[in-house]
Amino acid sequence: MAEILIIDDERAIRKTLTEILSFEGYKIDEAPDGEEGLKKYKDKTYDVVLCDIKMPRLDGIEFLQKAGEFNPDIPIIMISGHGNIETAVEAVKKGAYDYISKPPDLNRLLITIRNAMERSSLVTETKVLKRRVSRVQEMIGESGPMKKIRDTIEKVAPTEARILITGENGVGKELVARWIHEKSNRSEGPLVEVNCAAIPSELIESELFGHEKGSFTSAIKQRIGKFEQANGGTLFLDEIGDMSPNAQAKVLRALQEGKITRVGADKDINVDVRVIAATNKDLLKEVDNKTFRLDLYHRLSVILIHVPSLNDRKDDIPLLVDQFLEDISADYGSAKKSIDPEAIKLLQQYNWTGNIRELRNVVERLVILSGKGITAEDVRSYVLPK
Numbered sequence: 001m002a003e004i005l006i007i008d009d010e011r012a013i014r015k016t017l018t019e020i021l022s023f024e025g026y027k028i029d030e031a032p033d034g035e036e037g038l039k040k041y042k043d044k045t046y047d048v049v050l051c052d053i054k055m056p057r058l059d060g061i062e063f064l065q066k067a068g069e070f071n072p073d074i075p076i077i078m079i080s081g082h083g084n085i086e087t088a089v090e091a092v093k094k095g096a097y098d099y100i101s102k103p104p105d106l107n108r109l110l111i112t113i114r115n116a117m118e119r120s121s122l123v124t125e126t127k128v129l130k131r132r133v134s135r136v137q138e139m140i141g142e143s144g145p146m147k148k149i150r151d152t153i154e155k156v157a158p159t160e161a162r163i164l165i166t167g168e169n170g171v172g173k174e175l176v177a178r179w180i181h182e183k184s185n186r187s188e189g190p191l192v193e194v195n196c197a198a199i200p201s202e203l204i205e206s207e208l209f210g211h212e213k214g215s216f217t218s219a220i221k222q223r224i225g226k227f228e229q230a231n232g233g234t235l236f237l238d239e240i241g242d243m244s245p246n247a248q249a250k251v252l253r254a255l256q257e258g259k260i261t262r263v264g265a266d267k268d269i270n271v272d273v274r275v276i277a278a279t280n281k282d283l284l285k286e287v288d289n290k291t292f293r294l295d296l297y298h299r300l301s302v303i304l305i306h307v308p309s310l311n312d313r314k315d316d317i318p319l320l321v322d323q324f325l326e327d328i329s330a331d332y333g334s335a336k337k338s339i340d341p342e343a344i345k346l347l348q349q350y351n352w353t354g355n356i357r358e359l360r361n362v363v364e365r366l367v368i369l370s371g372k373g374i375t376a377e378d379v380r381s382y383v384l385p386k
Helices: 010-021 034-045 062-072 087-093 106-133 145-158 174-180 205-211 245-257 283-286 294-300 314-332 342-347 355-369 377-382
Strands: 003-006 027-029 048-052 076-080 099-100 161-164 190-194 234-238 274-279 305-306
Touching: 003 010, 003 034, 003 283, 003 294, 010 027, 010 106, 027 034, 034 062, 048 106, 048 145, 062 076, 062 087, 076 087, 076 106, 076 355, 087 099, 087 274, 099 106, 099 283, 106 283, 145 174, 161 174, 174 190, 174 234, 174 274, 245 294, 283 294, 314 342, 342 377
Parallel strands: 003 027, 003 048, 048 076, 076 099, 161 274, 161 305, 190 234, 234 274
Antiparallel strands: none
């Protein structure tokens, strides 16, 4: 149910608007002046605000300015019986969605509210989409290990050296790979990602190198593989420790000769690809176990970058939490929630087996389940094991 805040010093106006809009299915909150309205505005995320202009303590224009500084995405419709063209223009310039004279025409008011809500939804969706299609997220953290990773990226990204990124699940190996690509001379080319663990062993060769029509039962048309798709750019092979032995041999050939062959084809295809690999396994142990090729390991590990676990960089948790709070509030189209210092301390004491991914999920849980701000009690209730 959509929620509307009505701010007006005339009780009769508030009562009339509340009755009309409640009948239309909206949930209504009221405030008798701008100051009280601003408090409610900061405490809750409304879909629309109806605000009078002439009010005691804090008038409508002042409310409009302060509300815009706190959360500019909520549409505010100004209503006044003392208005003129100049007042309407000023209100719109200050950020008002629209201006309606008193007594308001019911049909126009309902249409304006509906349009304001649709516009608000579009603004939120646009922000979410822009964030999702942004080329690369920031690498958050000022701890020693993170500074070392950033320094290494600055040195190796402009080269053509192959890189092996190691670390536990959820530490951000993919983000490191994206930053290497972003800062490389290939940044204008494609970054193609392959999760080797998610592809069945019988399909990995077709996924990487492509296949010709009719080369096997389900090959009803020609397929371009990931190596060809990444030509001129970067190929990120995630969880390469799970790659099948046959695929490992073909990847080794591609790295040695710069050539691939599609499944079912005889013709070689030249490819210009920089390969970045990542794994959560100890590949040298996999070599001892005869599940990973030693020669491929040496080809991939020209540069080694180890991404530490979150438990090894807990000093970065306050920065990460702040960034996640900002990101989640943007995704939800709501005001950013505050978090108590004591809550941060409890999060720093937690054992983060899922690393950054787990922390992000926990912050989202706290945002959804907590009240106006996130407290230590919220962390004890929703995060810490009983």
